[in-house]
Amino acid sequence: MAAEDGSAEDRWVDDHAGPVVRPYAMTGGRARPVTGTFDLISLVMATRSDAGGESGLGPEHLAIVALCQRMQSVAEIAAHLDLPVGTVRVLLGDLMARDLVRVRPPGGGAGVPDESVFEAVINGLRAL
Amino acid sequence: MDYGHSERAAGAPSLPTAVKILIAGGFGVGKTTLVGAVSETKPLRTEEVLTETGVGIDDLSGVEGKTTTTVAMDFGRITISDDLVLYLFGTPGQDRFWFVWDELALGAIGAVVLADTRRLADCFPSIDYFEERGTPFVVAVNCFDGARQYRLDEVQTALNLDPGVPMVLCDARRRESVRDVLVTLLEHAMKTWEARHGGIEG
Numbered sequence: 178m179a180a181e182d183g184s185a186e187d188r189w190v191d192d193h194a195g196p197v198v199r200p201y202a203m204t205g206g207r208a209r210p211v212t213g214t215f216d217l218i219s220l221v222m223a224t225r226s227d228a229g230g231e232s233g234l235g236p237e238h239l240a241i242v243a244l245c246q247r248m249q250s251v252a253e254i255a256a257h258l259d260l261p262v263g264t265v266r267v268l269l270g271d272l273m274a275r276d277l278v279r280v281r282p283p284g285g286g287a288g289v290p291d292e293s294v295f296e297a298v299i300n301g302l303r304a305l
Numbered sequence: 306m307d308y309g310h311s312e313r314a315a316g317a318p319s320l321p322t323a324v325k326i327l328i329a330g331g332f333g334v335g336k337t338t339l340v341g342a343v344s345e346t347k348p349l350r351t352e353e354v355l356t357e358t359g360v361g362i363d364d365l366s367g368v369e370g371k372t373t374t375t376v377a378m379d380f381g382r383i384t385i386s387d388d389l390v391l392y393l394f395g396t397p398g399q400d401r402f403w404f405v406w407d408e409l410a411l412g413a414i415g416a417v418v419l420a421d422t423r424r425l426a427d428c429f430p431s432i433d434y435f436e437e438r439g440t441p442f443v444v445a446v447n448c449f450d451g452a453r454q455y456r457l458d459e460v461q462t463a464l465n466l467d468p469g470v471p472m473v474l475c476d477a478r479r480r481e482s483v484r485d486v487l488v489t490l491l492e493h494a495m496k497t498w499e500a501r502h503g504g505i506e507g
Contacts, residue, residue, distance in 0.1 A: 200354065217351070217409070218323040218392050250323060250392060252380055256349035261375075263354060283412055284322035284389070292502075294324060294389070294414070295495035301385030302491065305343065305484050 200264040203237050208263065210270020213280060217252040217262065220281040221245050221269065228277050238268055242277055325392040326490065327409055329435070330419035331427025335447050336395035337379040339419060339477035343484055344381025344393065352377050353405060376405050396431070406434060415494035416442040417486055419477065422455050425463055432464060441494035443471040445486045 215221075223245040228234060240258055249257070255265045272278040284294055328336045341348045355374045379395040394409055410416075418431045428444070435442040446460055455463075457472045466472065471493050476482040 216412070217394070218325050218390075220320045220323050220390065222320055248320060250382070250390075252351045252378075252392070252394075253349060253382070255351040256380075261352050261354040279320060281320035281322060284324045292495065292498065294322075295491055295498065297389050298324065298385055298391055298414070299488055299491045299495070301383070301389065301391070302484050302488050305383070305480065 200261050203235060203260070204264055204267040207267050210267050211274050212270050213273045215251045215266045215269050215280065216283050218250045218283045220248050220250055221254060222248045222279050224277055224279055228272075228275075231275065231277070234271070235268075237264075238272060238277075241265070241268055241272060245278055321386075321388045321390050323390045323392055325394055325409075325413050326487065327394050327396055327406075327413050327416040327440075328419060329396045329416055329428070329431035329442075331421065331424055331431075334419045334421045334424070334427065335449075335477035336419055339417070339445075339447075339475075339483050339486075340379055340381040340393045340395055342478055342480045342482075343383060343487070345384060346382055348379045348381045348395075350377055350379050355405075376402050378405075378409070403434070410435075410438055410440055413440060415490045416440050417490055418442055418444045419475075420444055420446045420460065420464070421449070422446060422460060425460065428464070432466070436467070441490070441497040443473060443486065443490045443493055445473050445475040445477075447477045448474055 221241075223242045225242065226246065228239055228242040231238075237258065237260065241254055244254060244257055251262065251265060251269065254260075254269075255262045258265070260268075269278060269280070273280060328339055330336055337348050353376045355376060376397045378397055381393045383391045383393070385391050396409060397405055416431075416435050418428050418435070420428045432442070432444070434440075444460070444464065444466060446455075446457065448454065457474065461468070461472055471489050473486055473489050475486045
């Protein structure tokens with residue numbers, strides 16, 4: 178997939194080009210994360226401002242760290258980086274294993290949230 | 306005792322929790338419009354790429370060879386407070402993606418079934434799904450320009466809806482209207498929750 182010359186590369190590889198590498202390749206063929214389960218609305222925040230010095234990380238790992246300087250959900254990471262959610266989960270597992278991200282599972286886990294959550298959401302919506 | 310690596314790296318403030326509401330209904334009924342009307346970001350799209358193994362015992366049995374399917378979901382976000390973030394997920398419309406719904410519905414605080422009176426039958430599968438699953442939901446009748454106006458009780462009868470399920474008229478393009486739908490849902494969900502858990506306090 179290497180571009181034939183610089184200008185061709187400039188033409189194709191911009192923010193809107195989408196992945197040039199197949200998602201499976203980014204994860205080294207792995208379908209599941211090494212650690213963690215990542216709900217679509219688990220919230221992710223980077224623990225460091227830059228992971229560039231870490232060996233063994235791909236550009237997509239670094240892109241996640243850069244994006245998660247502000248808190249993002251797993252779904253948002255996938256949407257912003259234009260990657261399938263399954264791929265993002267694998268990459269997040271790598272980052273979590275290196276303590277490069279913190280992850281907060283959704284409220285109530287697999288169950289239902291408690292009453293205070295309903296009240297907080299209602300009040301928040303009314304304030305919109 | 307396994308709390309994973311997740312929470313606190315030395316002294317870092319805790320992250321907010323996220324909750325979600327599902328927006329269901331037939332294709333083209335205005336789910337993404339509704340999400341966009343209240344979301345603080347423009348609706349985003351996320352994709353799950355599913356292979357045969359991911360599909361499990363779905364209806365791909367007759368399909369030859371390796372198959373991948375992409376299921377797209379549009380979603381938006383509302384930051385409620387420093388501690389709480391609400392996500393709204395439009396459900397993928399196709400019936401064969403029920404297993405994606407299962408993932409989406411897990412932990413959801415409730416659902417909005419958006420109905421178009423010109424194609425009421427389109428929302429039957431969503432209603433059946435949430436009824437069966439016990440997910441609290443409301444039916445919001447989207448009033449498009451030019452859409453024939455029905456009375457809510459007519460729609461309720463046509464949908465054979467349990468009278469306990471709130472129904473509201475809405476305009477999925479208008480922020481205030483969508484906000485009111487969501488408040489109605491949350492109030493209903495809270496009542497449902499209290500009915501299920503209230504016995505403890507008598």
